[in-house]
Amino acid sequence: MRTALNDLLGIEAPLVGFNRSPGVVAEVSRAGGLGVLAATAYTPAELDAQLTWIERQVQGRPYGVDLLVPGKKAAGDPRDLVASLRAQIPDEHVRFVEGLLERYDIPPASRPPTSNGELAVNLDPSGVPALLDVVFAHPIALVANALGTPPPTLVDRGHAAGVVVASLVGKPEHAVRQLDAGVDLLVAQGTEAGGHTGTIATMILTPEIVDIAGDVPVLAAGGIASGRQMAAALALGAAGVWCGSVWLSTHEDITPLSVKRKFLAATSSDTLRSPLRTGKPARQLRSAWHDEWERPGSPAPLPMPLQPMLIGEAWERIDEAADRGHPGATALESFFIGQVVGAFAELRPAAEVAGRIIDDCARRLRELGTLGG
Template structure:
């Protein structure tokens, strides 16, 4: 394939794979696409270990890093802009901690050392979603031979753009509206990812089919990747027809052999339909598409105190989810009812476990087959031939 994205990064296929799993990132890069490591959950030291491992695996082939730099944080009630540990814990209303305790008890999930868990989670959240936390991750990333750095939530701060450009690394940003795309281009972004509401994780409401051509027209000649519910080569062909130069996929890797997804959650995904996801603030404080579960139902229910903003809802939710996953792994049914993960509506297409490399090859083959069908309709001949096997 020959697109602007292939030329920009020196890749065979215009397919970028977002994943929190280093194994997926390396596998997709080595298969001819480009893996992008989601770094938000890492400390700088841990990110250094992960990127060093990827460097050894890919042998100079291109990969990228994605960091989360929220444009707005809900830090009301904290005593400092960065949300210090004690202040961040104190800013969470007691009714939210009480609701969490009751939720665990109703589902028969043993409580951890609650105070220790709260402090550990707040410490991690405070280092992850603040500008200083993101800056530390950016510095680590740019010390490695990455070929792309992406801002997952909001306009990247000037320091990120300046540091990346000084290192010769293009900057990408995810957007959910044409207005967001304009702001990203004004901030100096080199590549726009137009992410429709079908996507997993933080997402807006506009569908991919509507959003992609709107963003393409808005930011031309800046290249655009399509994202949101894309898990097959047919969808990849549709995205290219809409004007995208390639695709950005995240959810489809969650049921691969290499994925970091807990086995009990992976089993839920394999059985799920496209109707089994919901946009909910219950894990991060911002609308994020995830598997519907007893967790999301409870936070939307009549007894819920309501989700807090980011990062305070993360202080409540992320430590709780780690405990839920630990207990669910032992077979606890209540924990399994609560367990979920971020995933897009394409989960209904994710019905088998495959190596990440095979997902790439299958998508490319389906893309070629789709082009052949379209060419047959127009009488212009066949595509470029089969994908690798």
């Protein structure tokens, strides 16, 4: 399989694997695709350490980094960004979260909570340069913005460094704005995907974006976890695929085992798009957490980044308690996941998952070639 993506990124197979776990990123690149690290949750020092580790594992193979720089979010005072954002969180919301944890008997965390201030900084344009300084100090092949049009600093620095700049889109109008911004690669992400998505299905969205993009390569994303689905994306005109959810069924992925157990038991109907984790609609596994917020009288979710700042400590407590088998925490437990969760049967090594997708896609393309007579 050779497409425009192979030549653009110097990879053997047109498969991009997106994940927050360095181990997954390394295995996808080692398998011949392009591993892409979700970087927004890391401090600059942490990101530098993770990228250094990945480079040792891939030994010269290409890899990439994904940032989250939303175009619309709650604004704070740049002189004291975190404090000014925290001051915007209503007491009503704080009491609601505290009451929810009490109703489900969620115990306190065994260690001090992680500050969500770093996430707020990383989601703000003022915090992007520090991450970009780290990113471009490493020999990355691709930098992507996963939410909204990438800021000019990201595009300009990418092009100056000879790095491919990619951006995810959920509507045709998004693609037009991204192309005007100068991106080199579009990712058409359908509503089936995990995380932040729009409402248009991958089967519809991909050819729409391909037609708009012209000579700019397009990747299909959303609902792609097998070779057959990858082959379908190529048939729609995509130059490759961007896969995210499938890696949550791998051993290398750092998602808590308590969440992975729920993934293995879930069906493709057990997800929903909701702003309850980030403040923007993101597909995730439905749980009692969503039921509680949807009850009459519950407060509306806050905009990004106020919502993740509000609930960050709560989720640390839930994850820790669920990992110990706590019933209430297990009922609340959830994470971002696409509709392909219904296909999860067991946990496997990331290298095996990547190899199977690539090999099965090649096999299916050969089979389709025989149908032409």
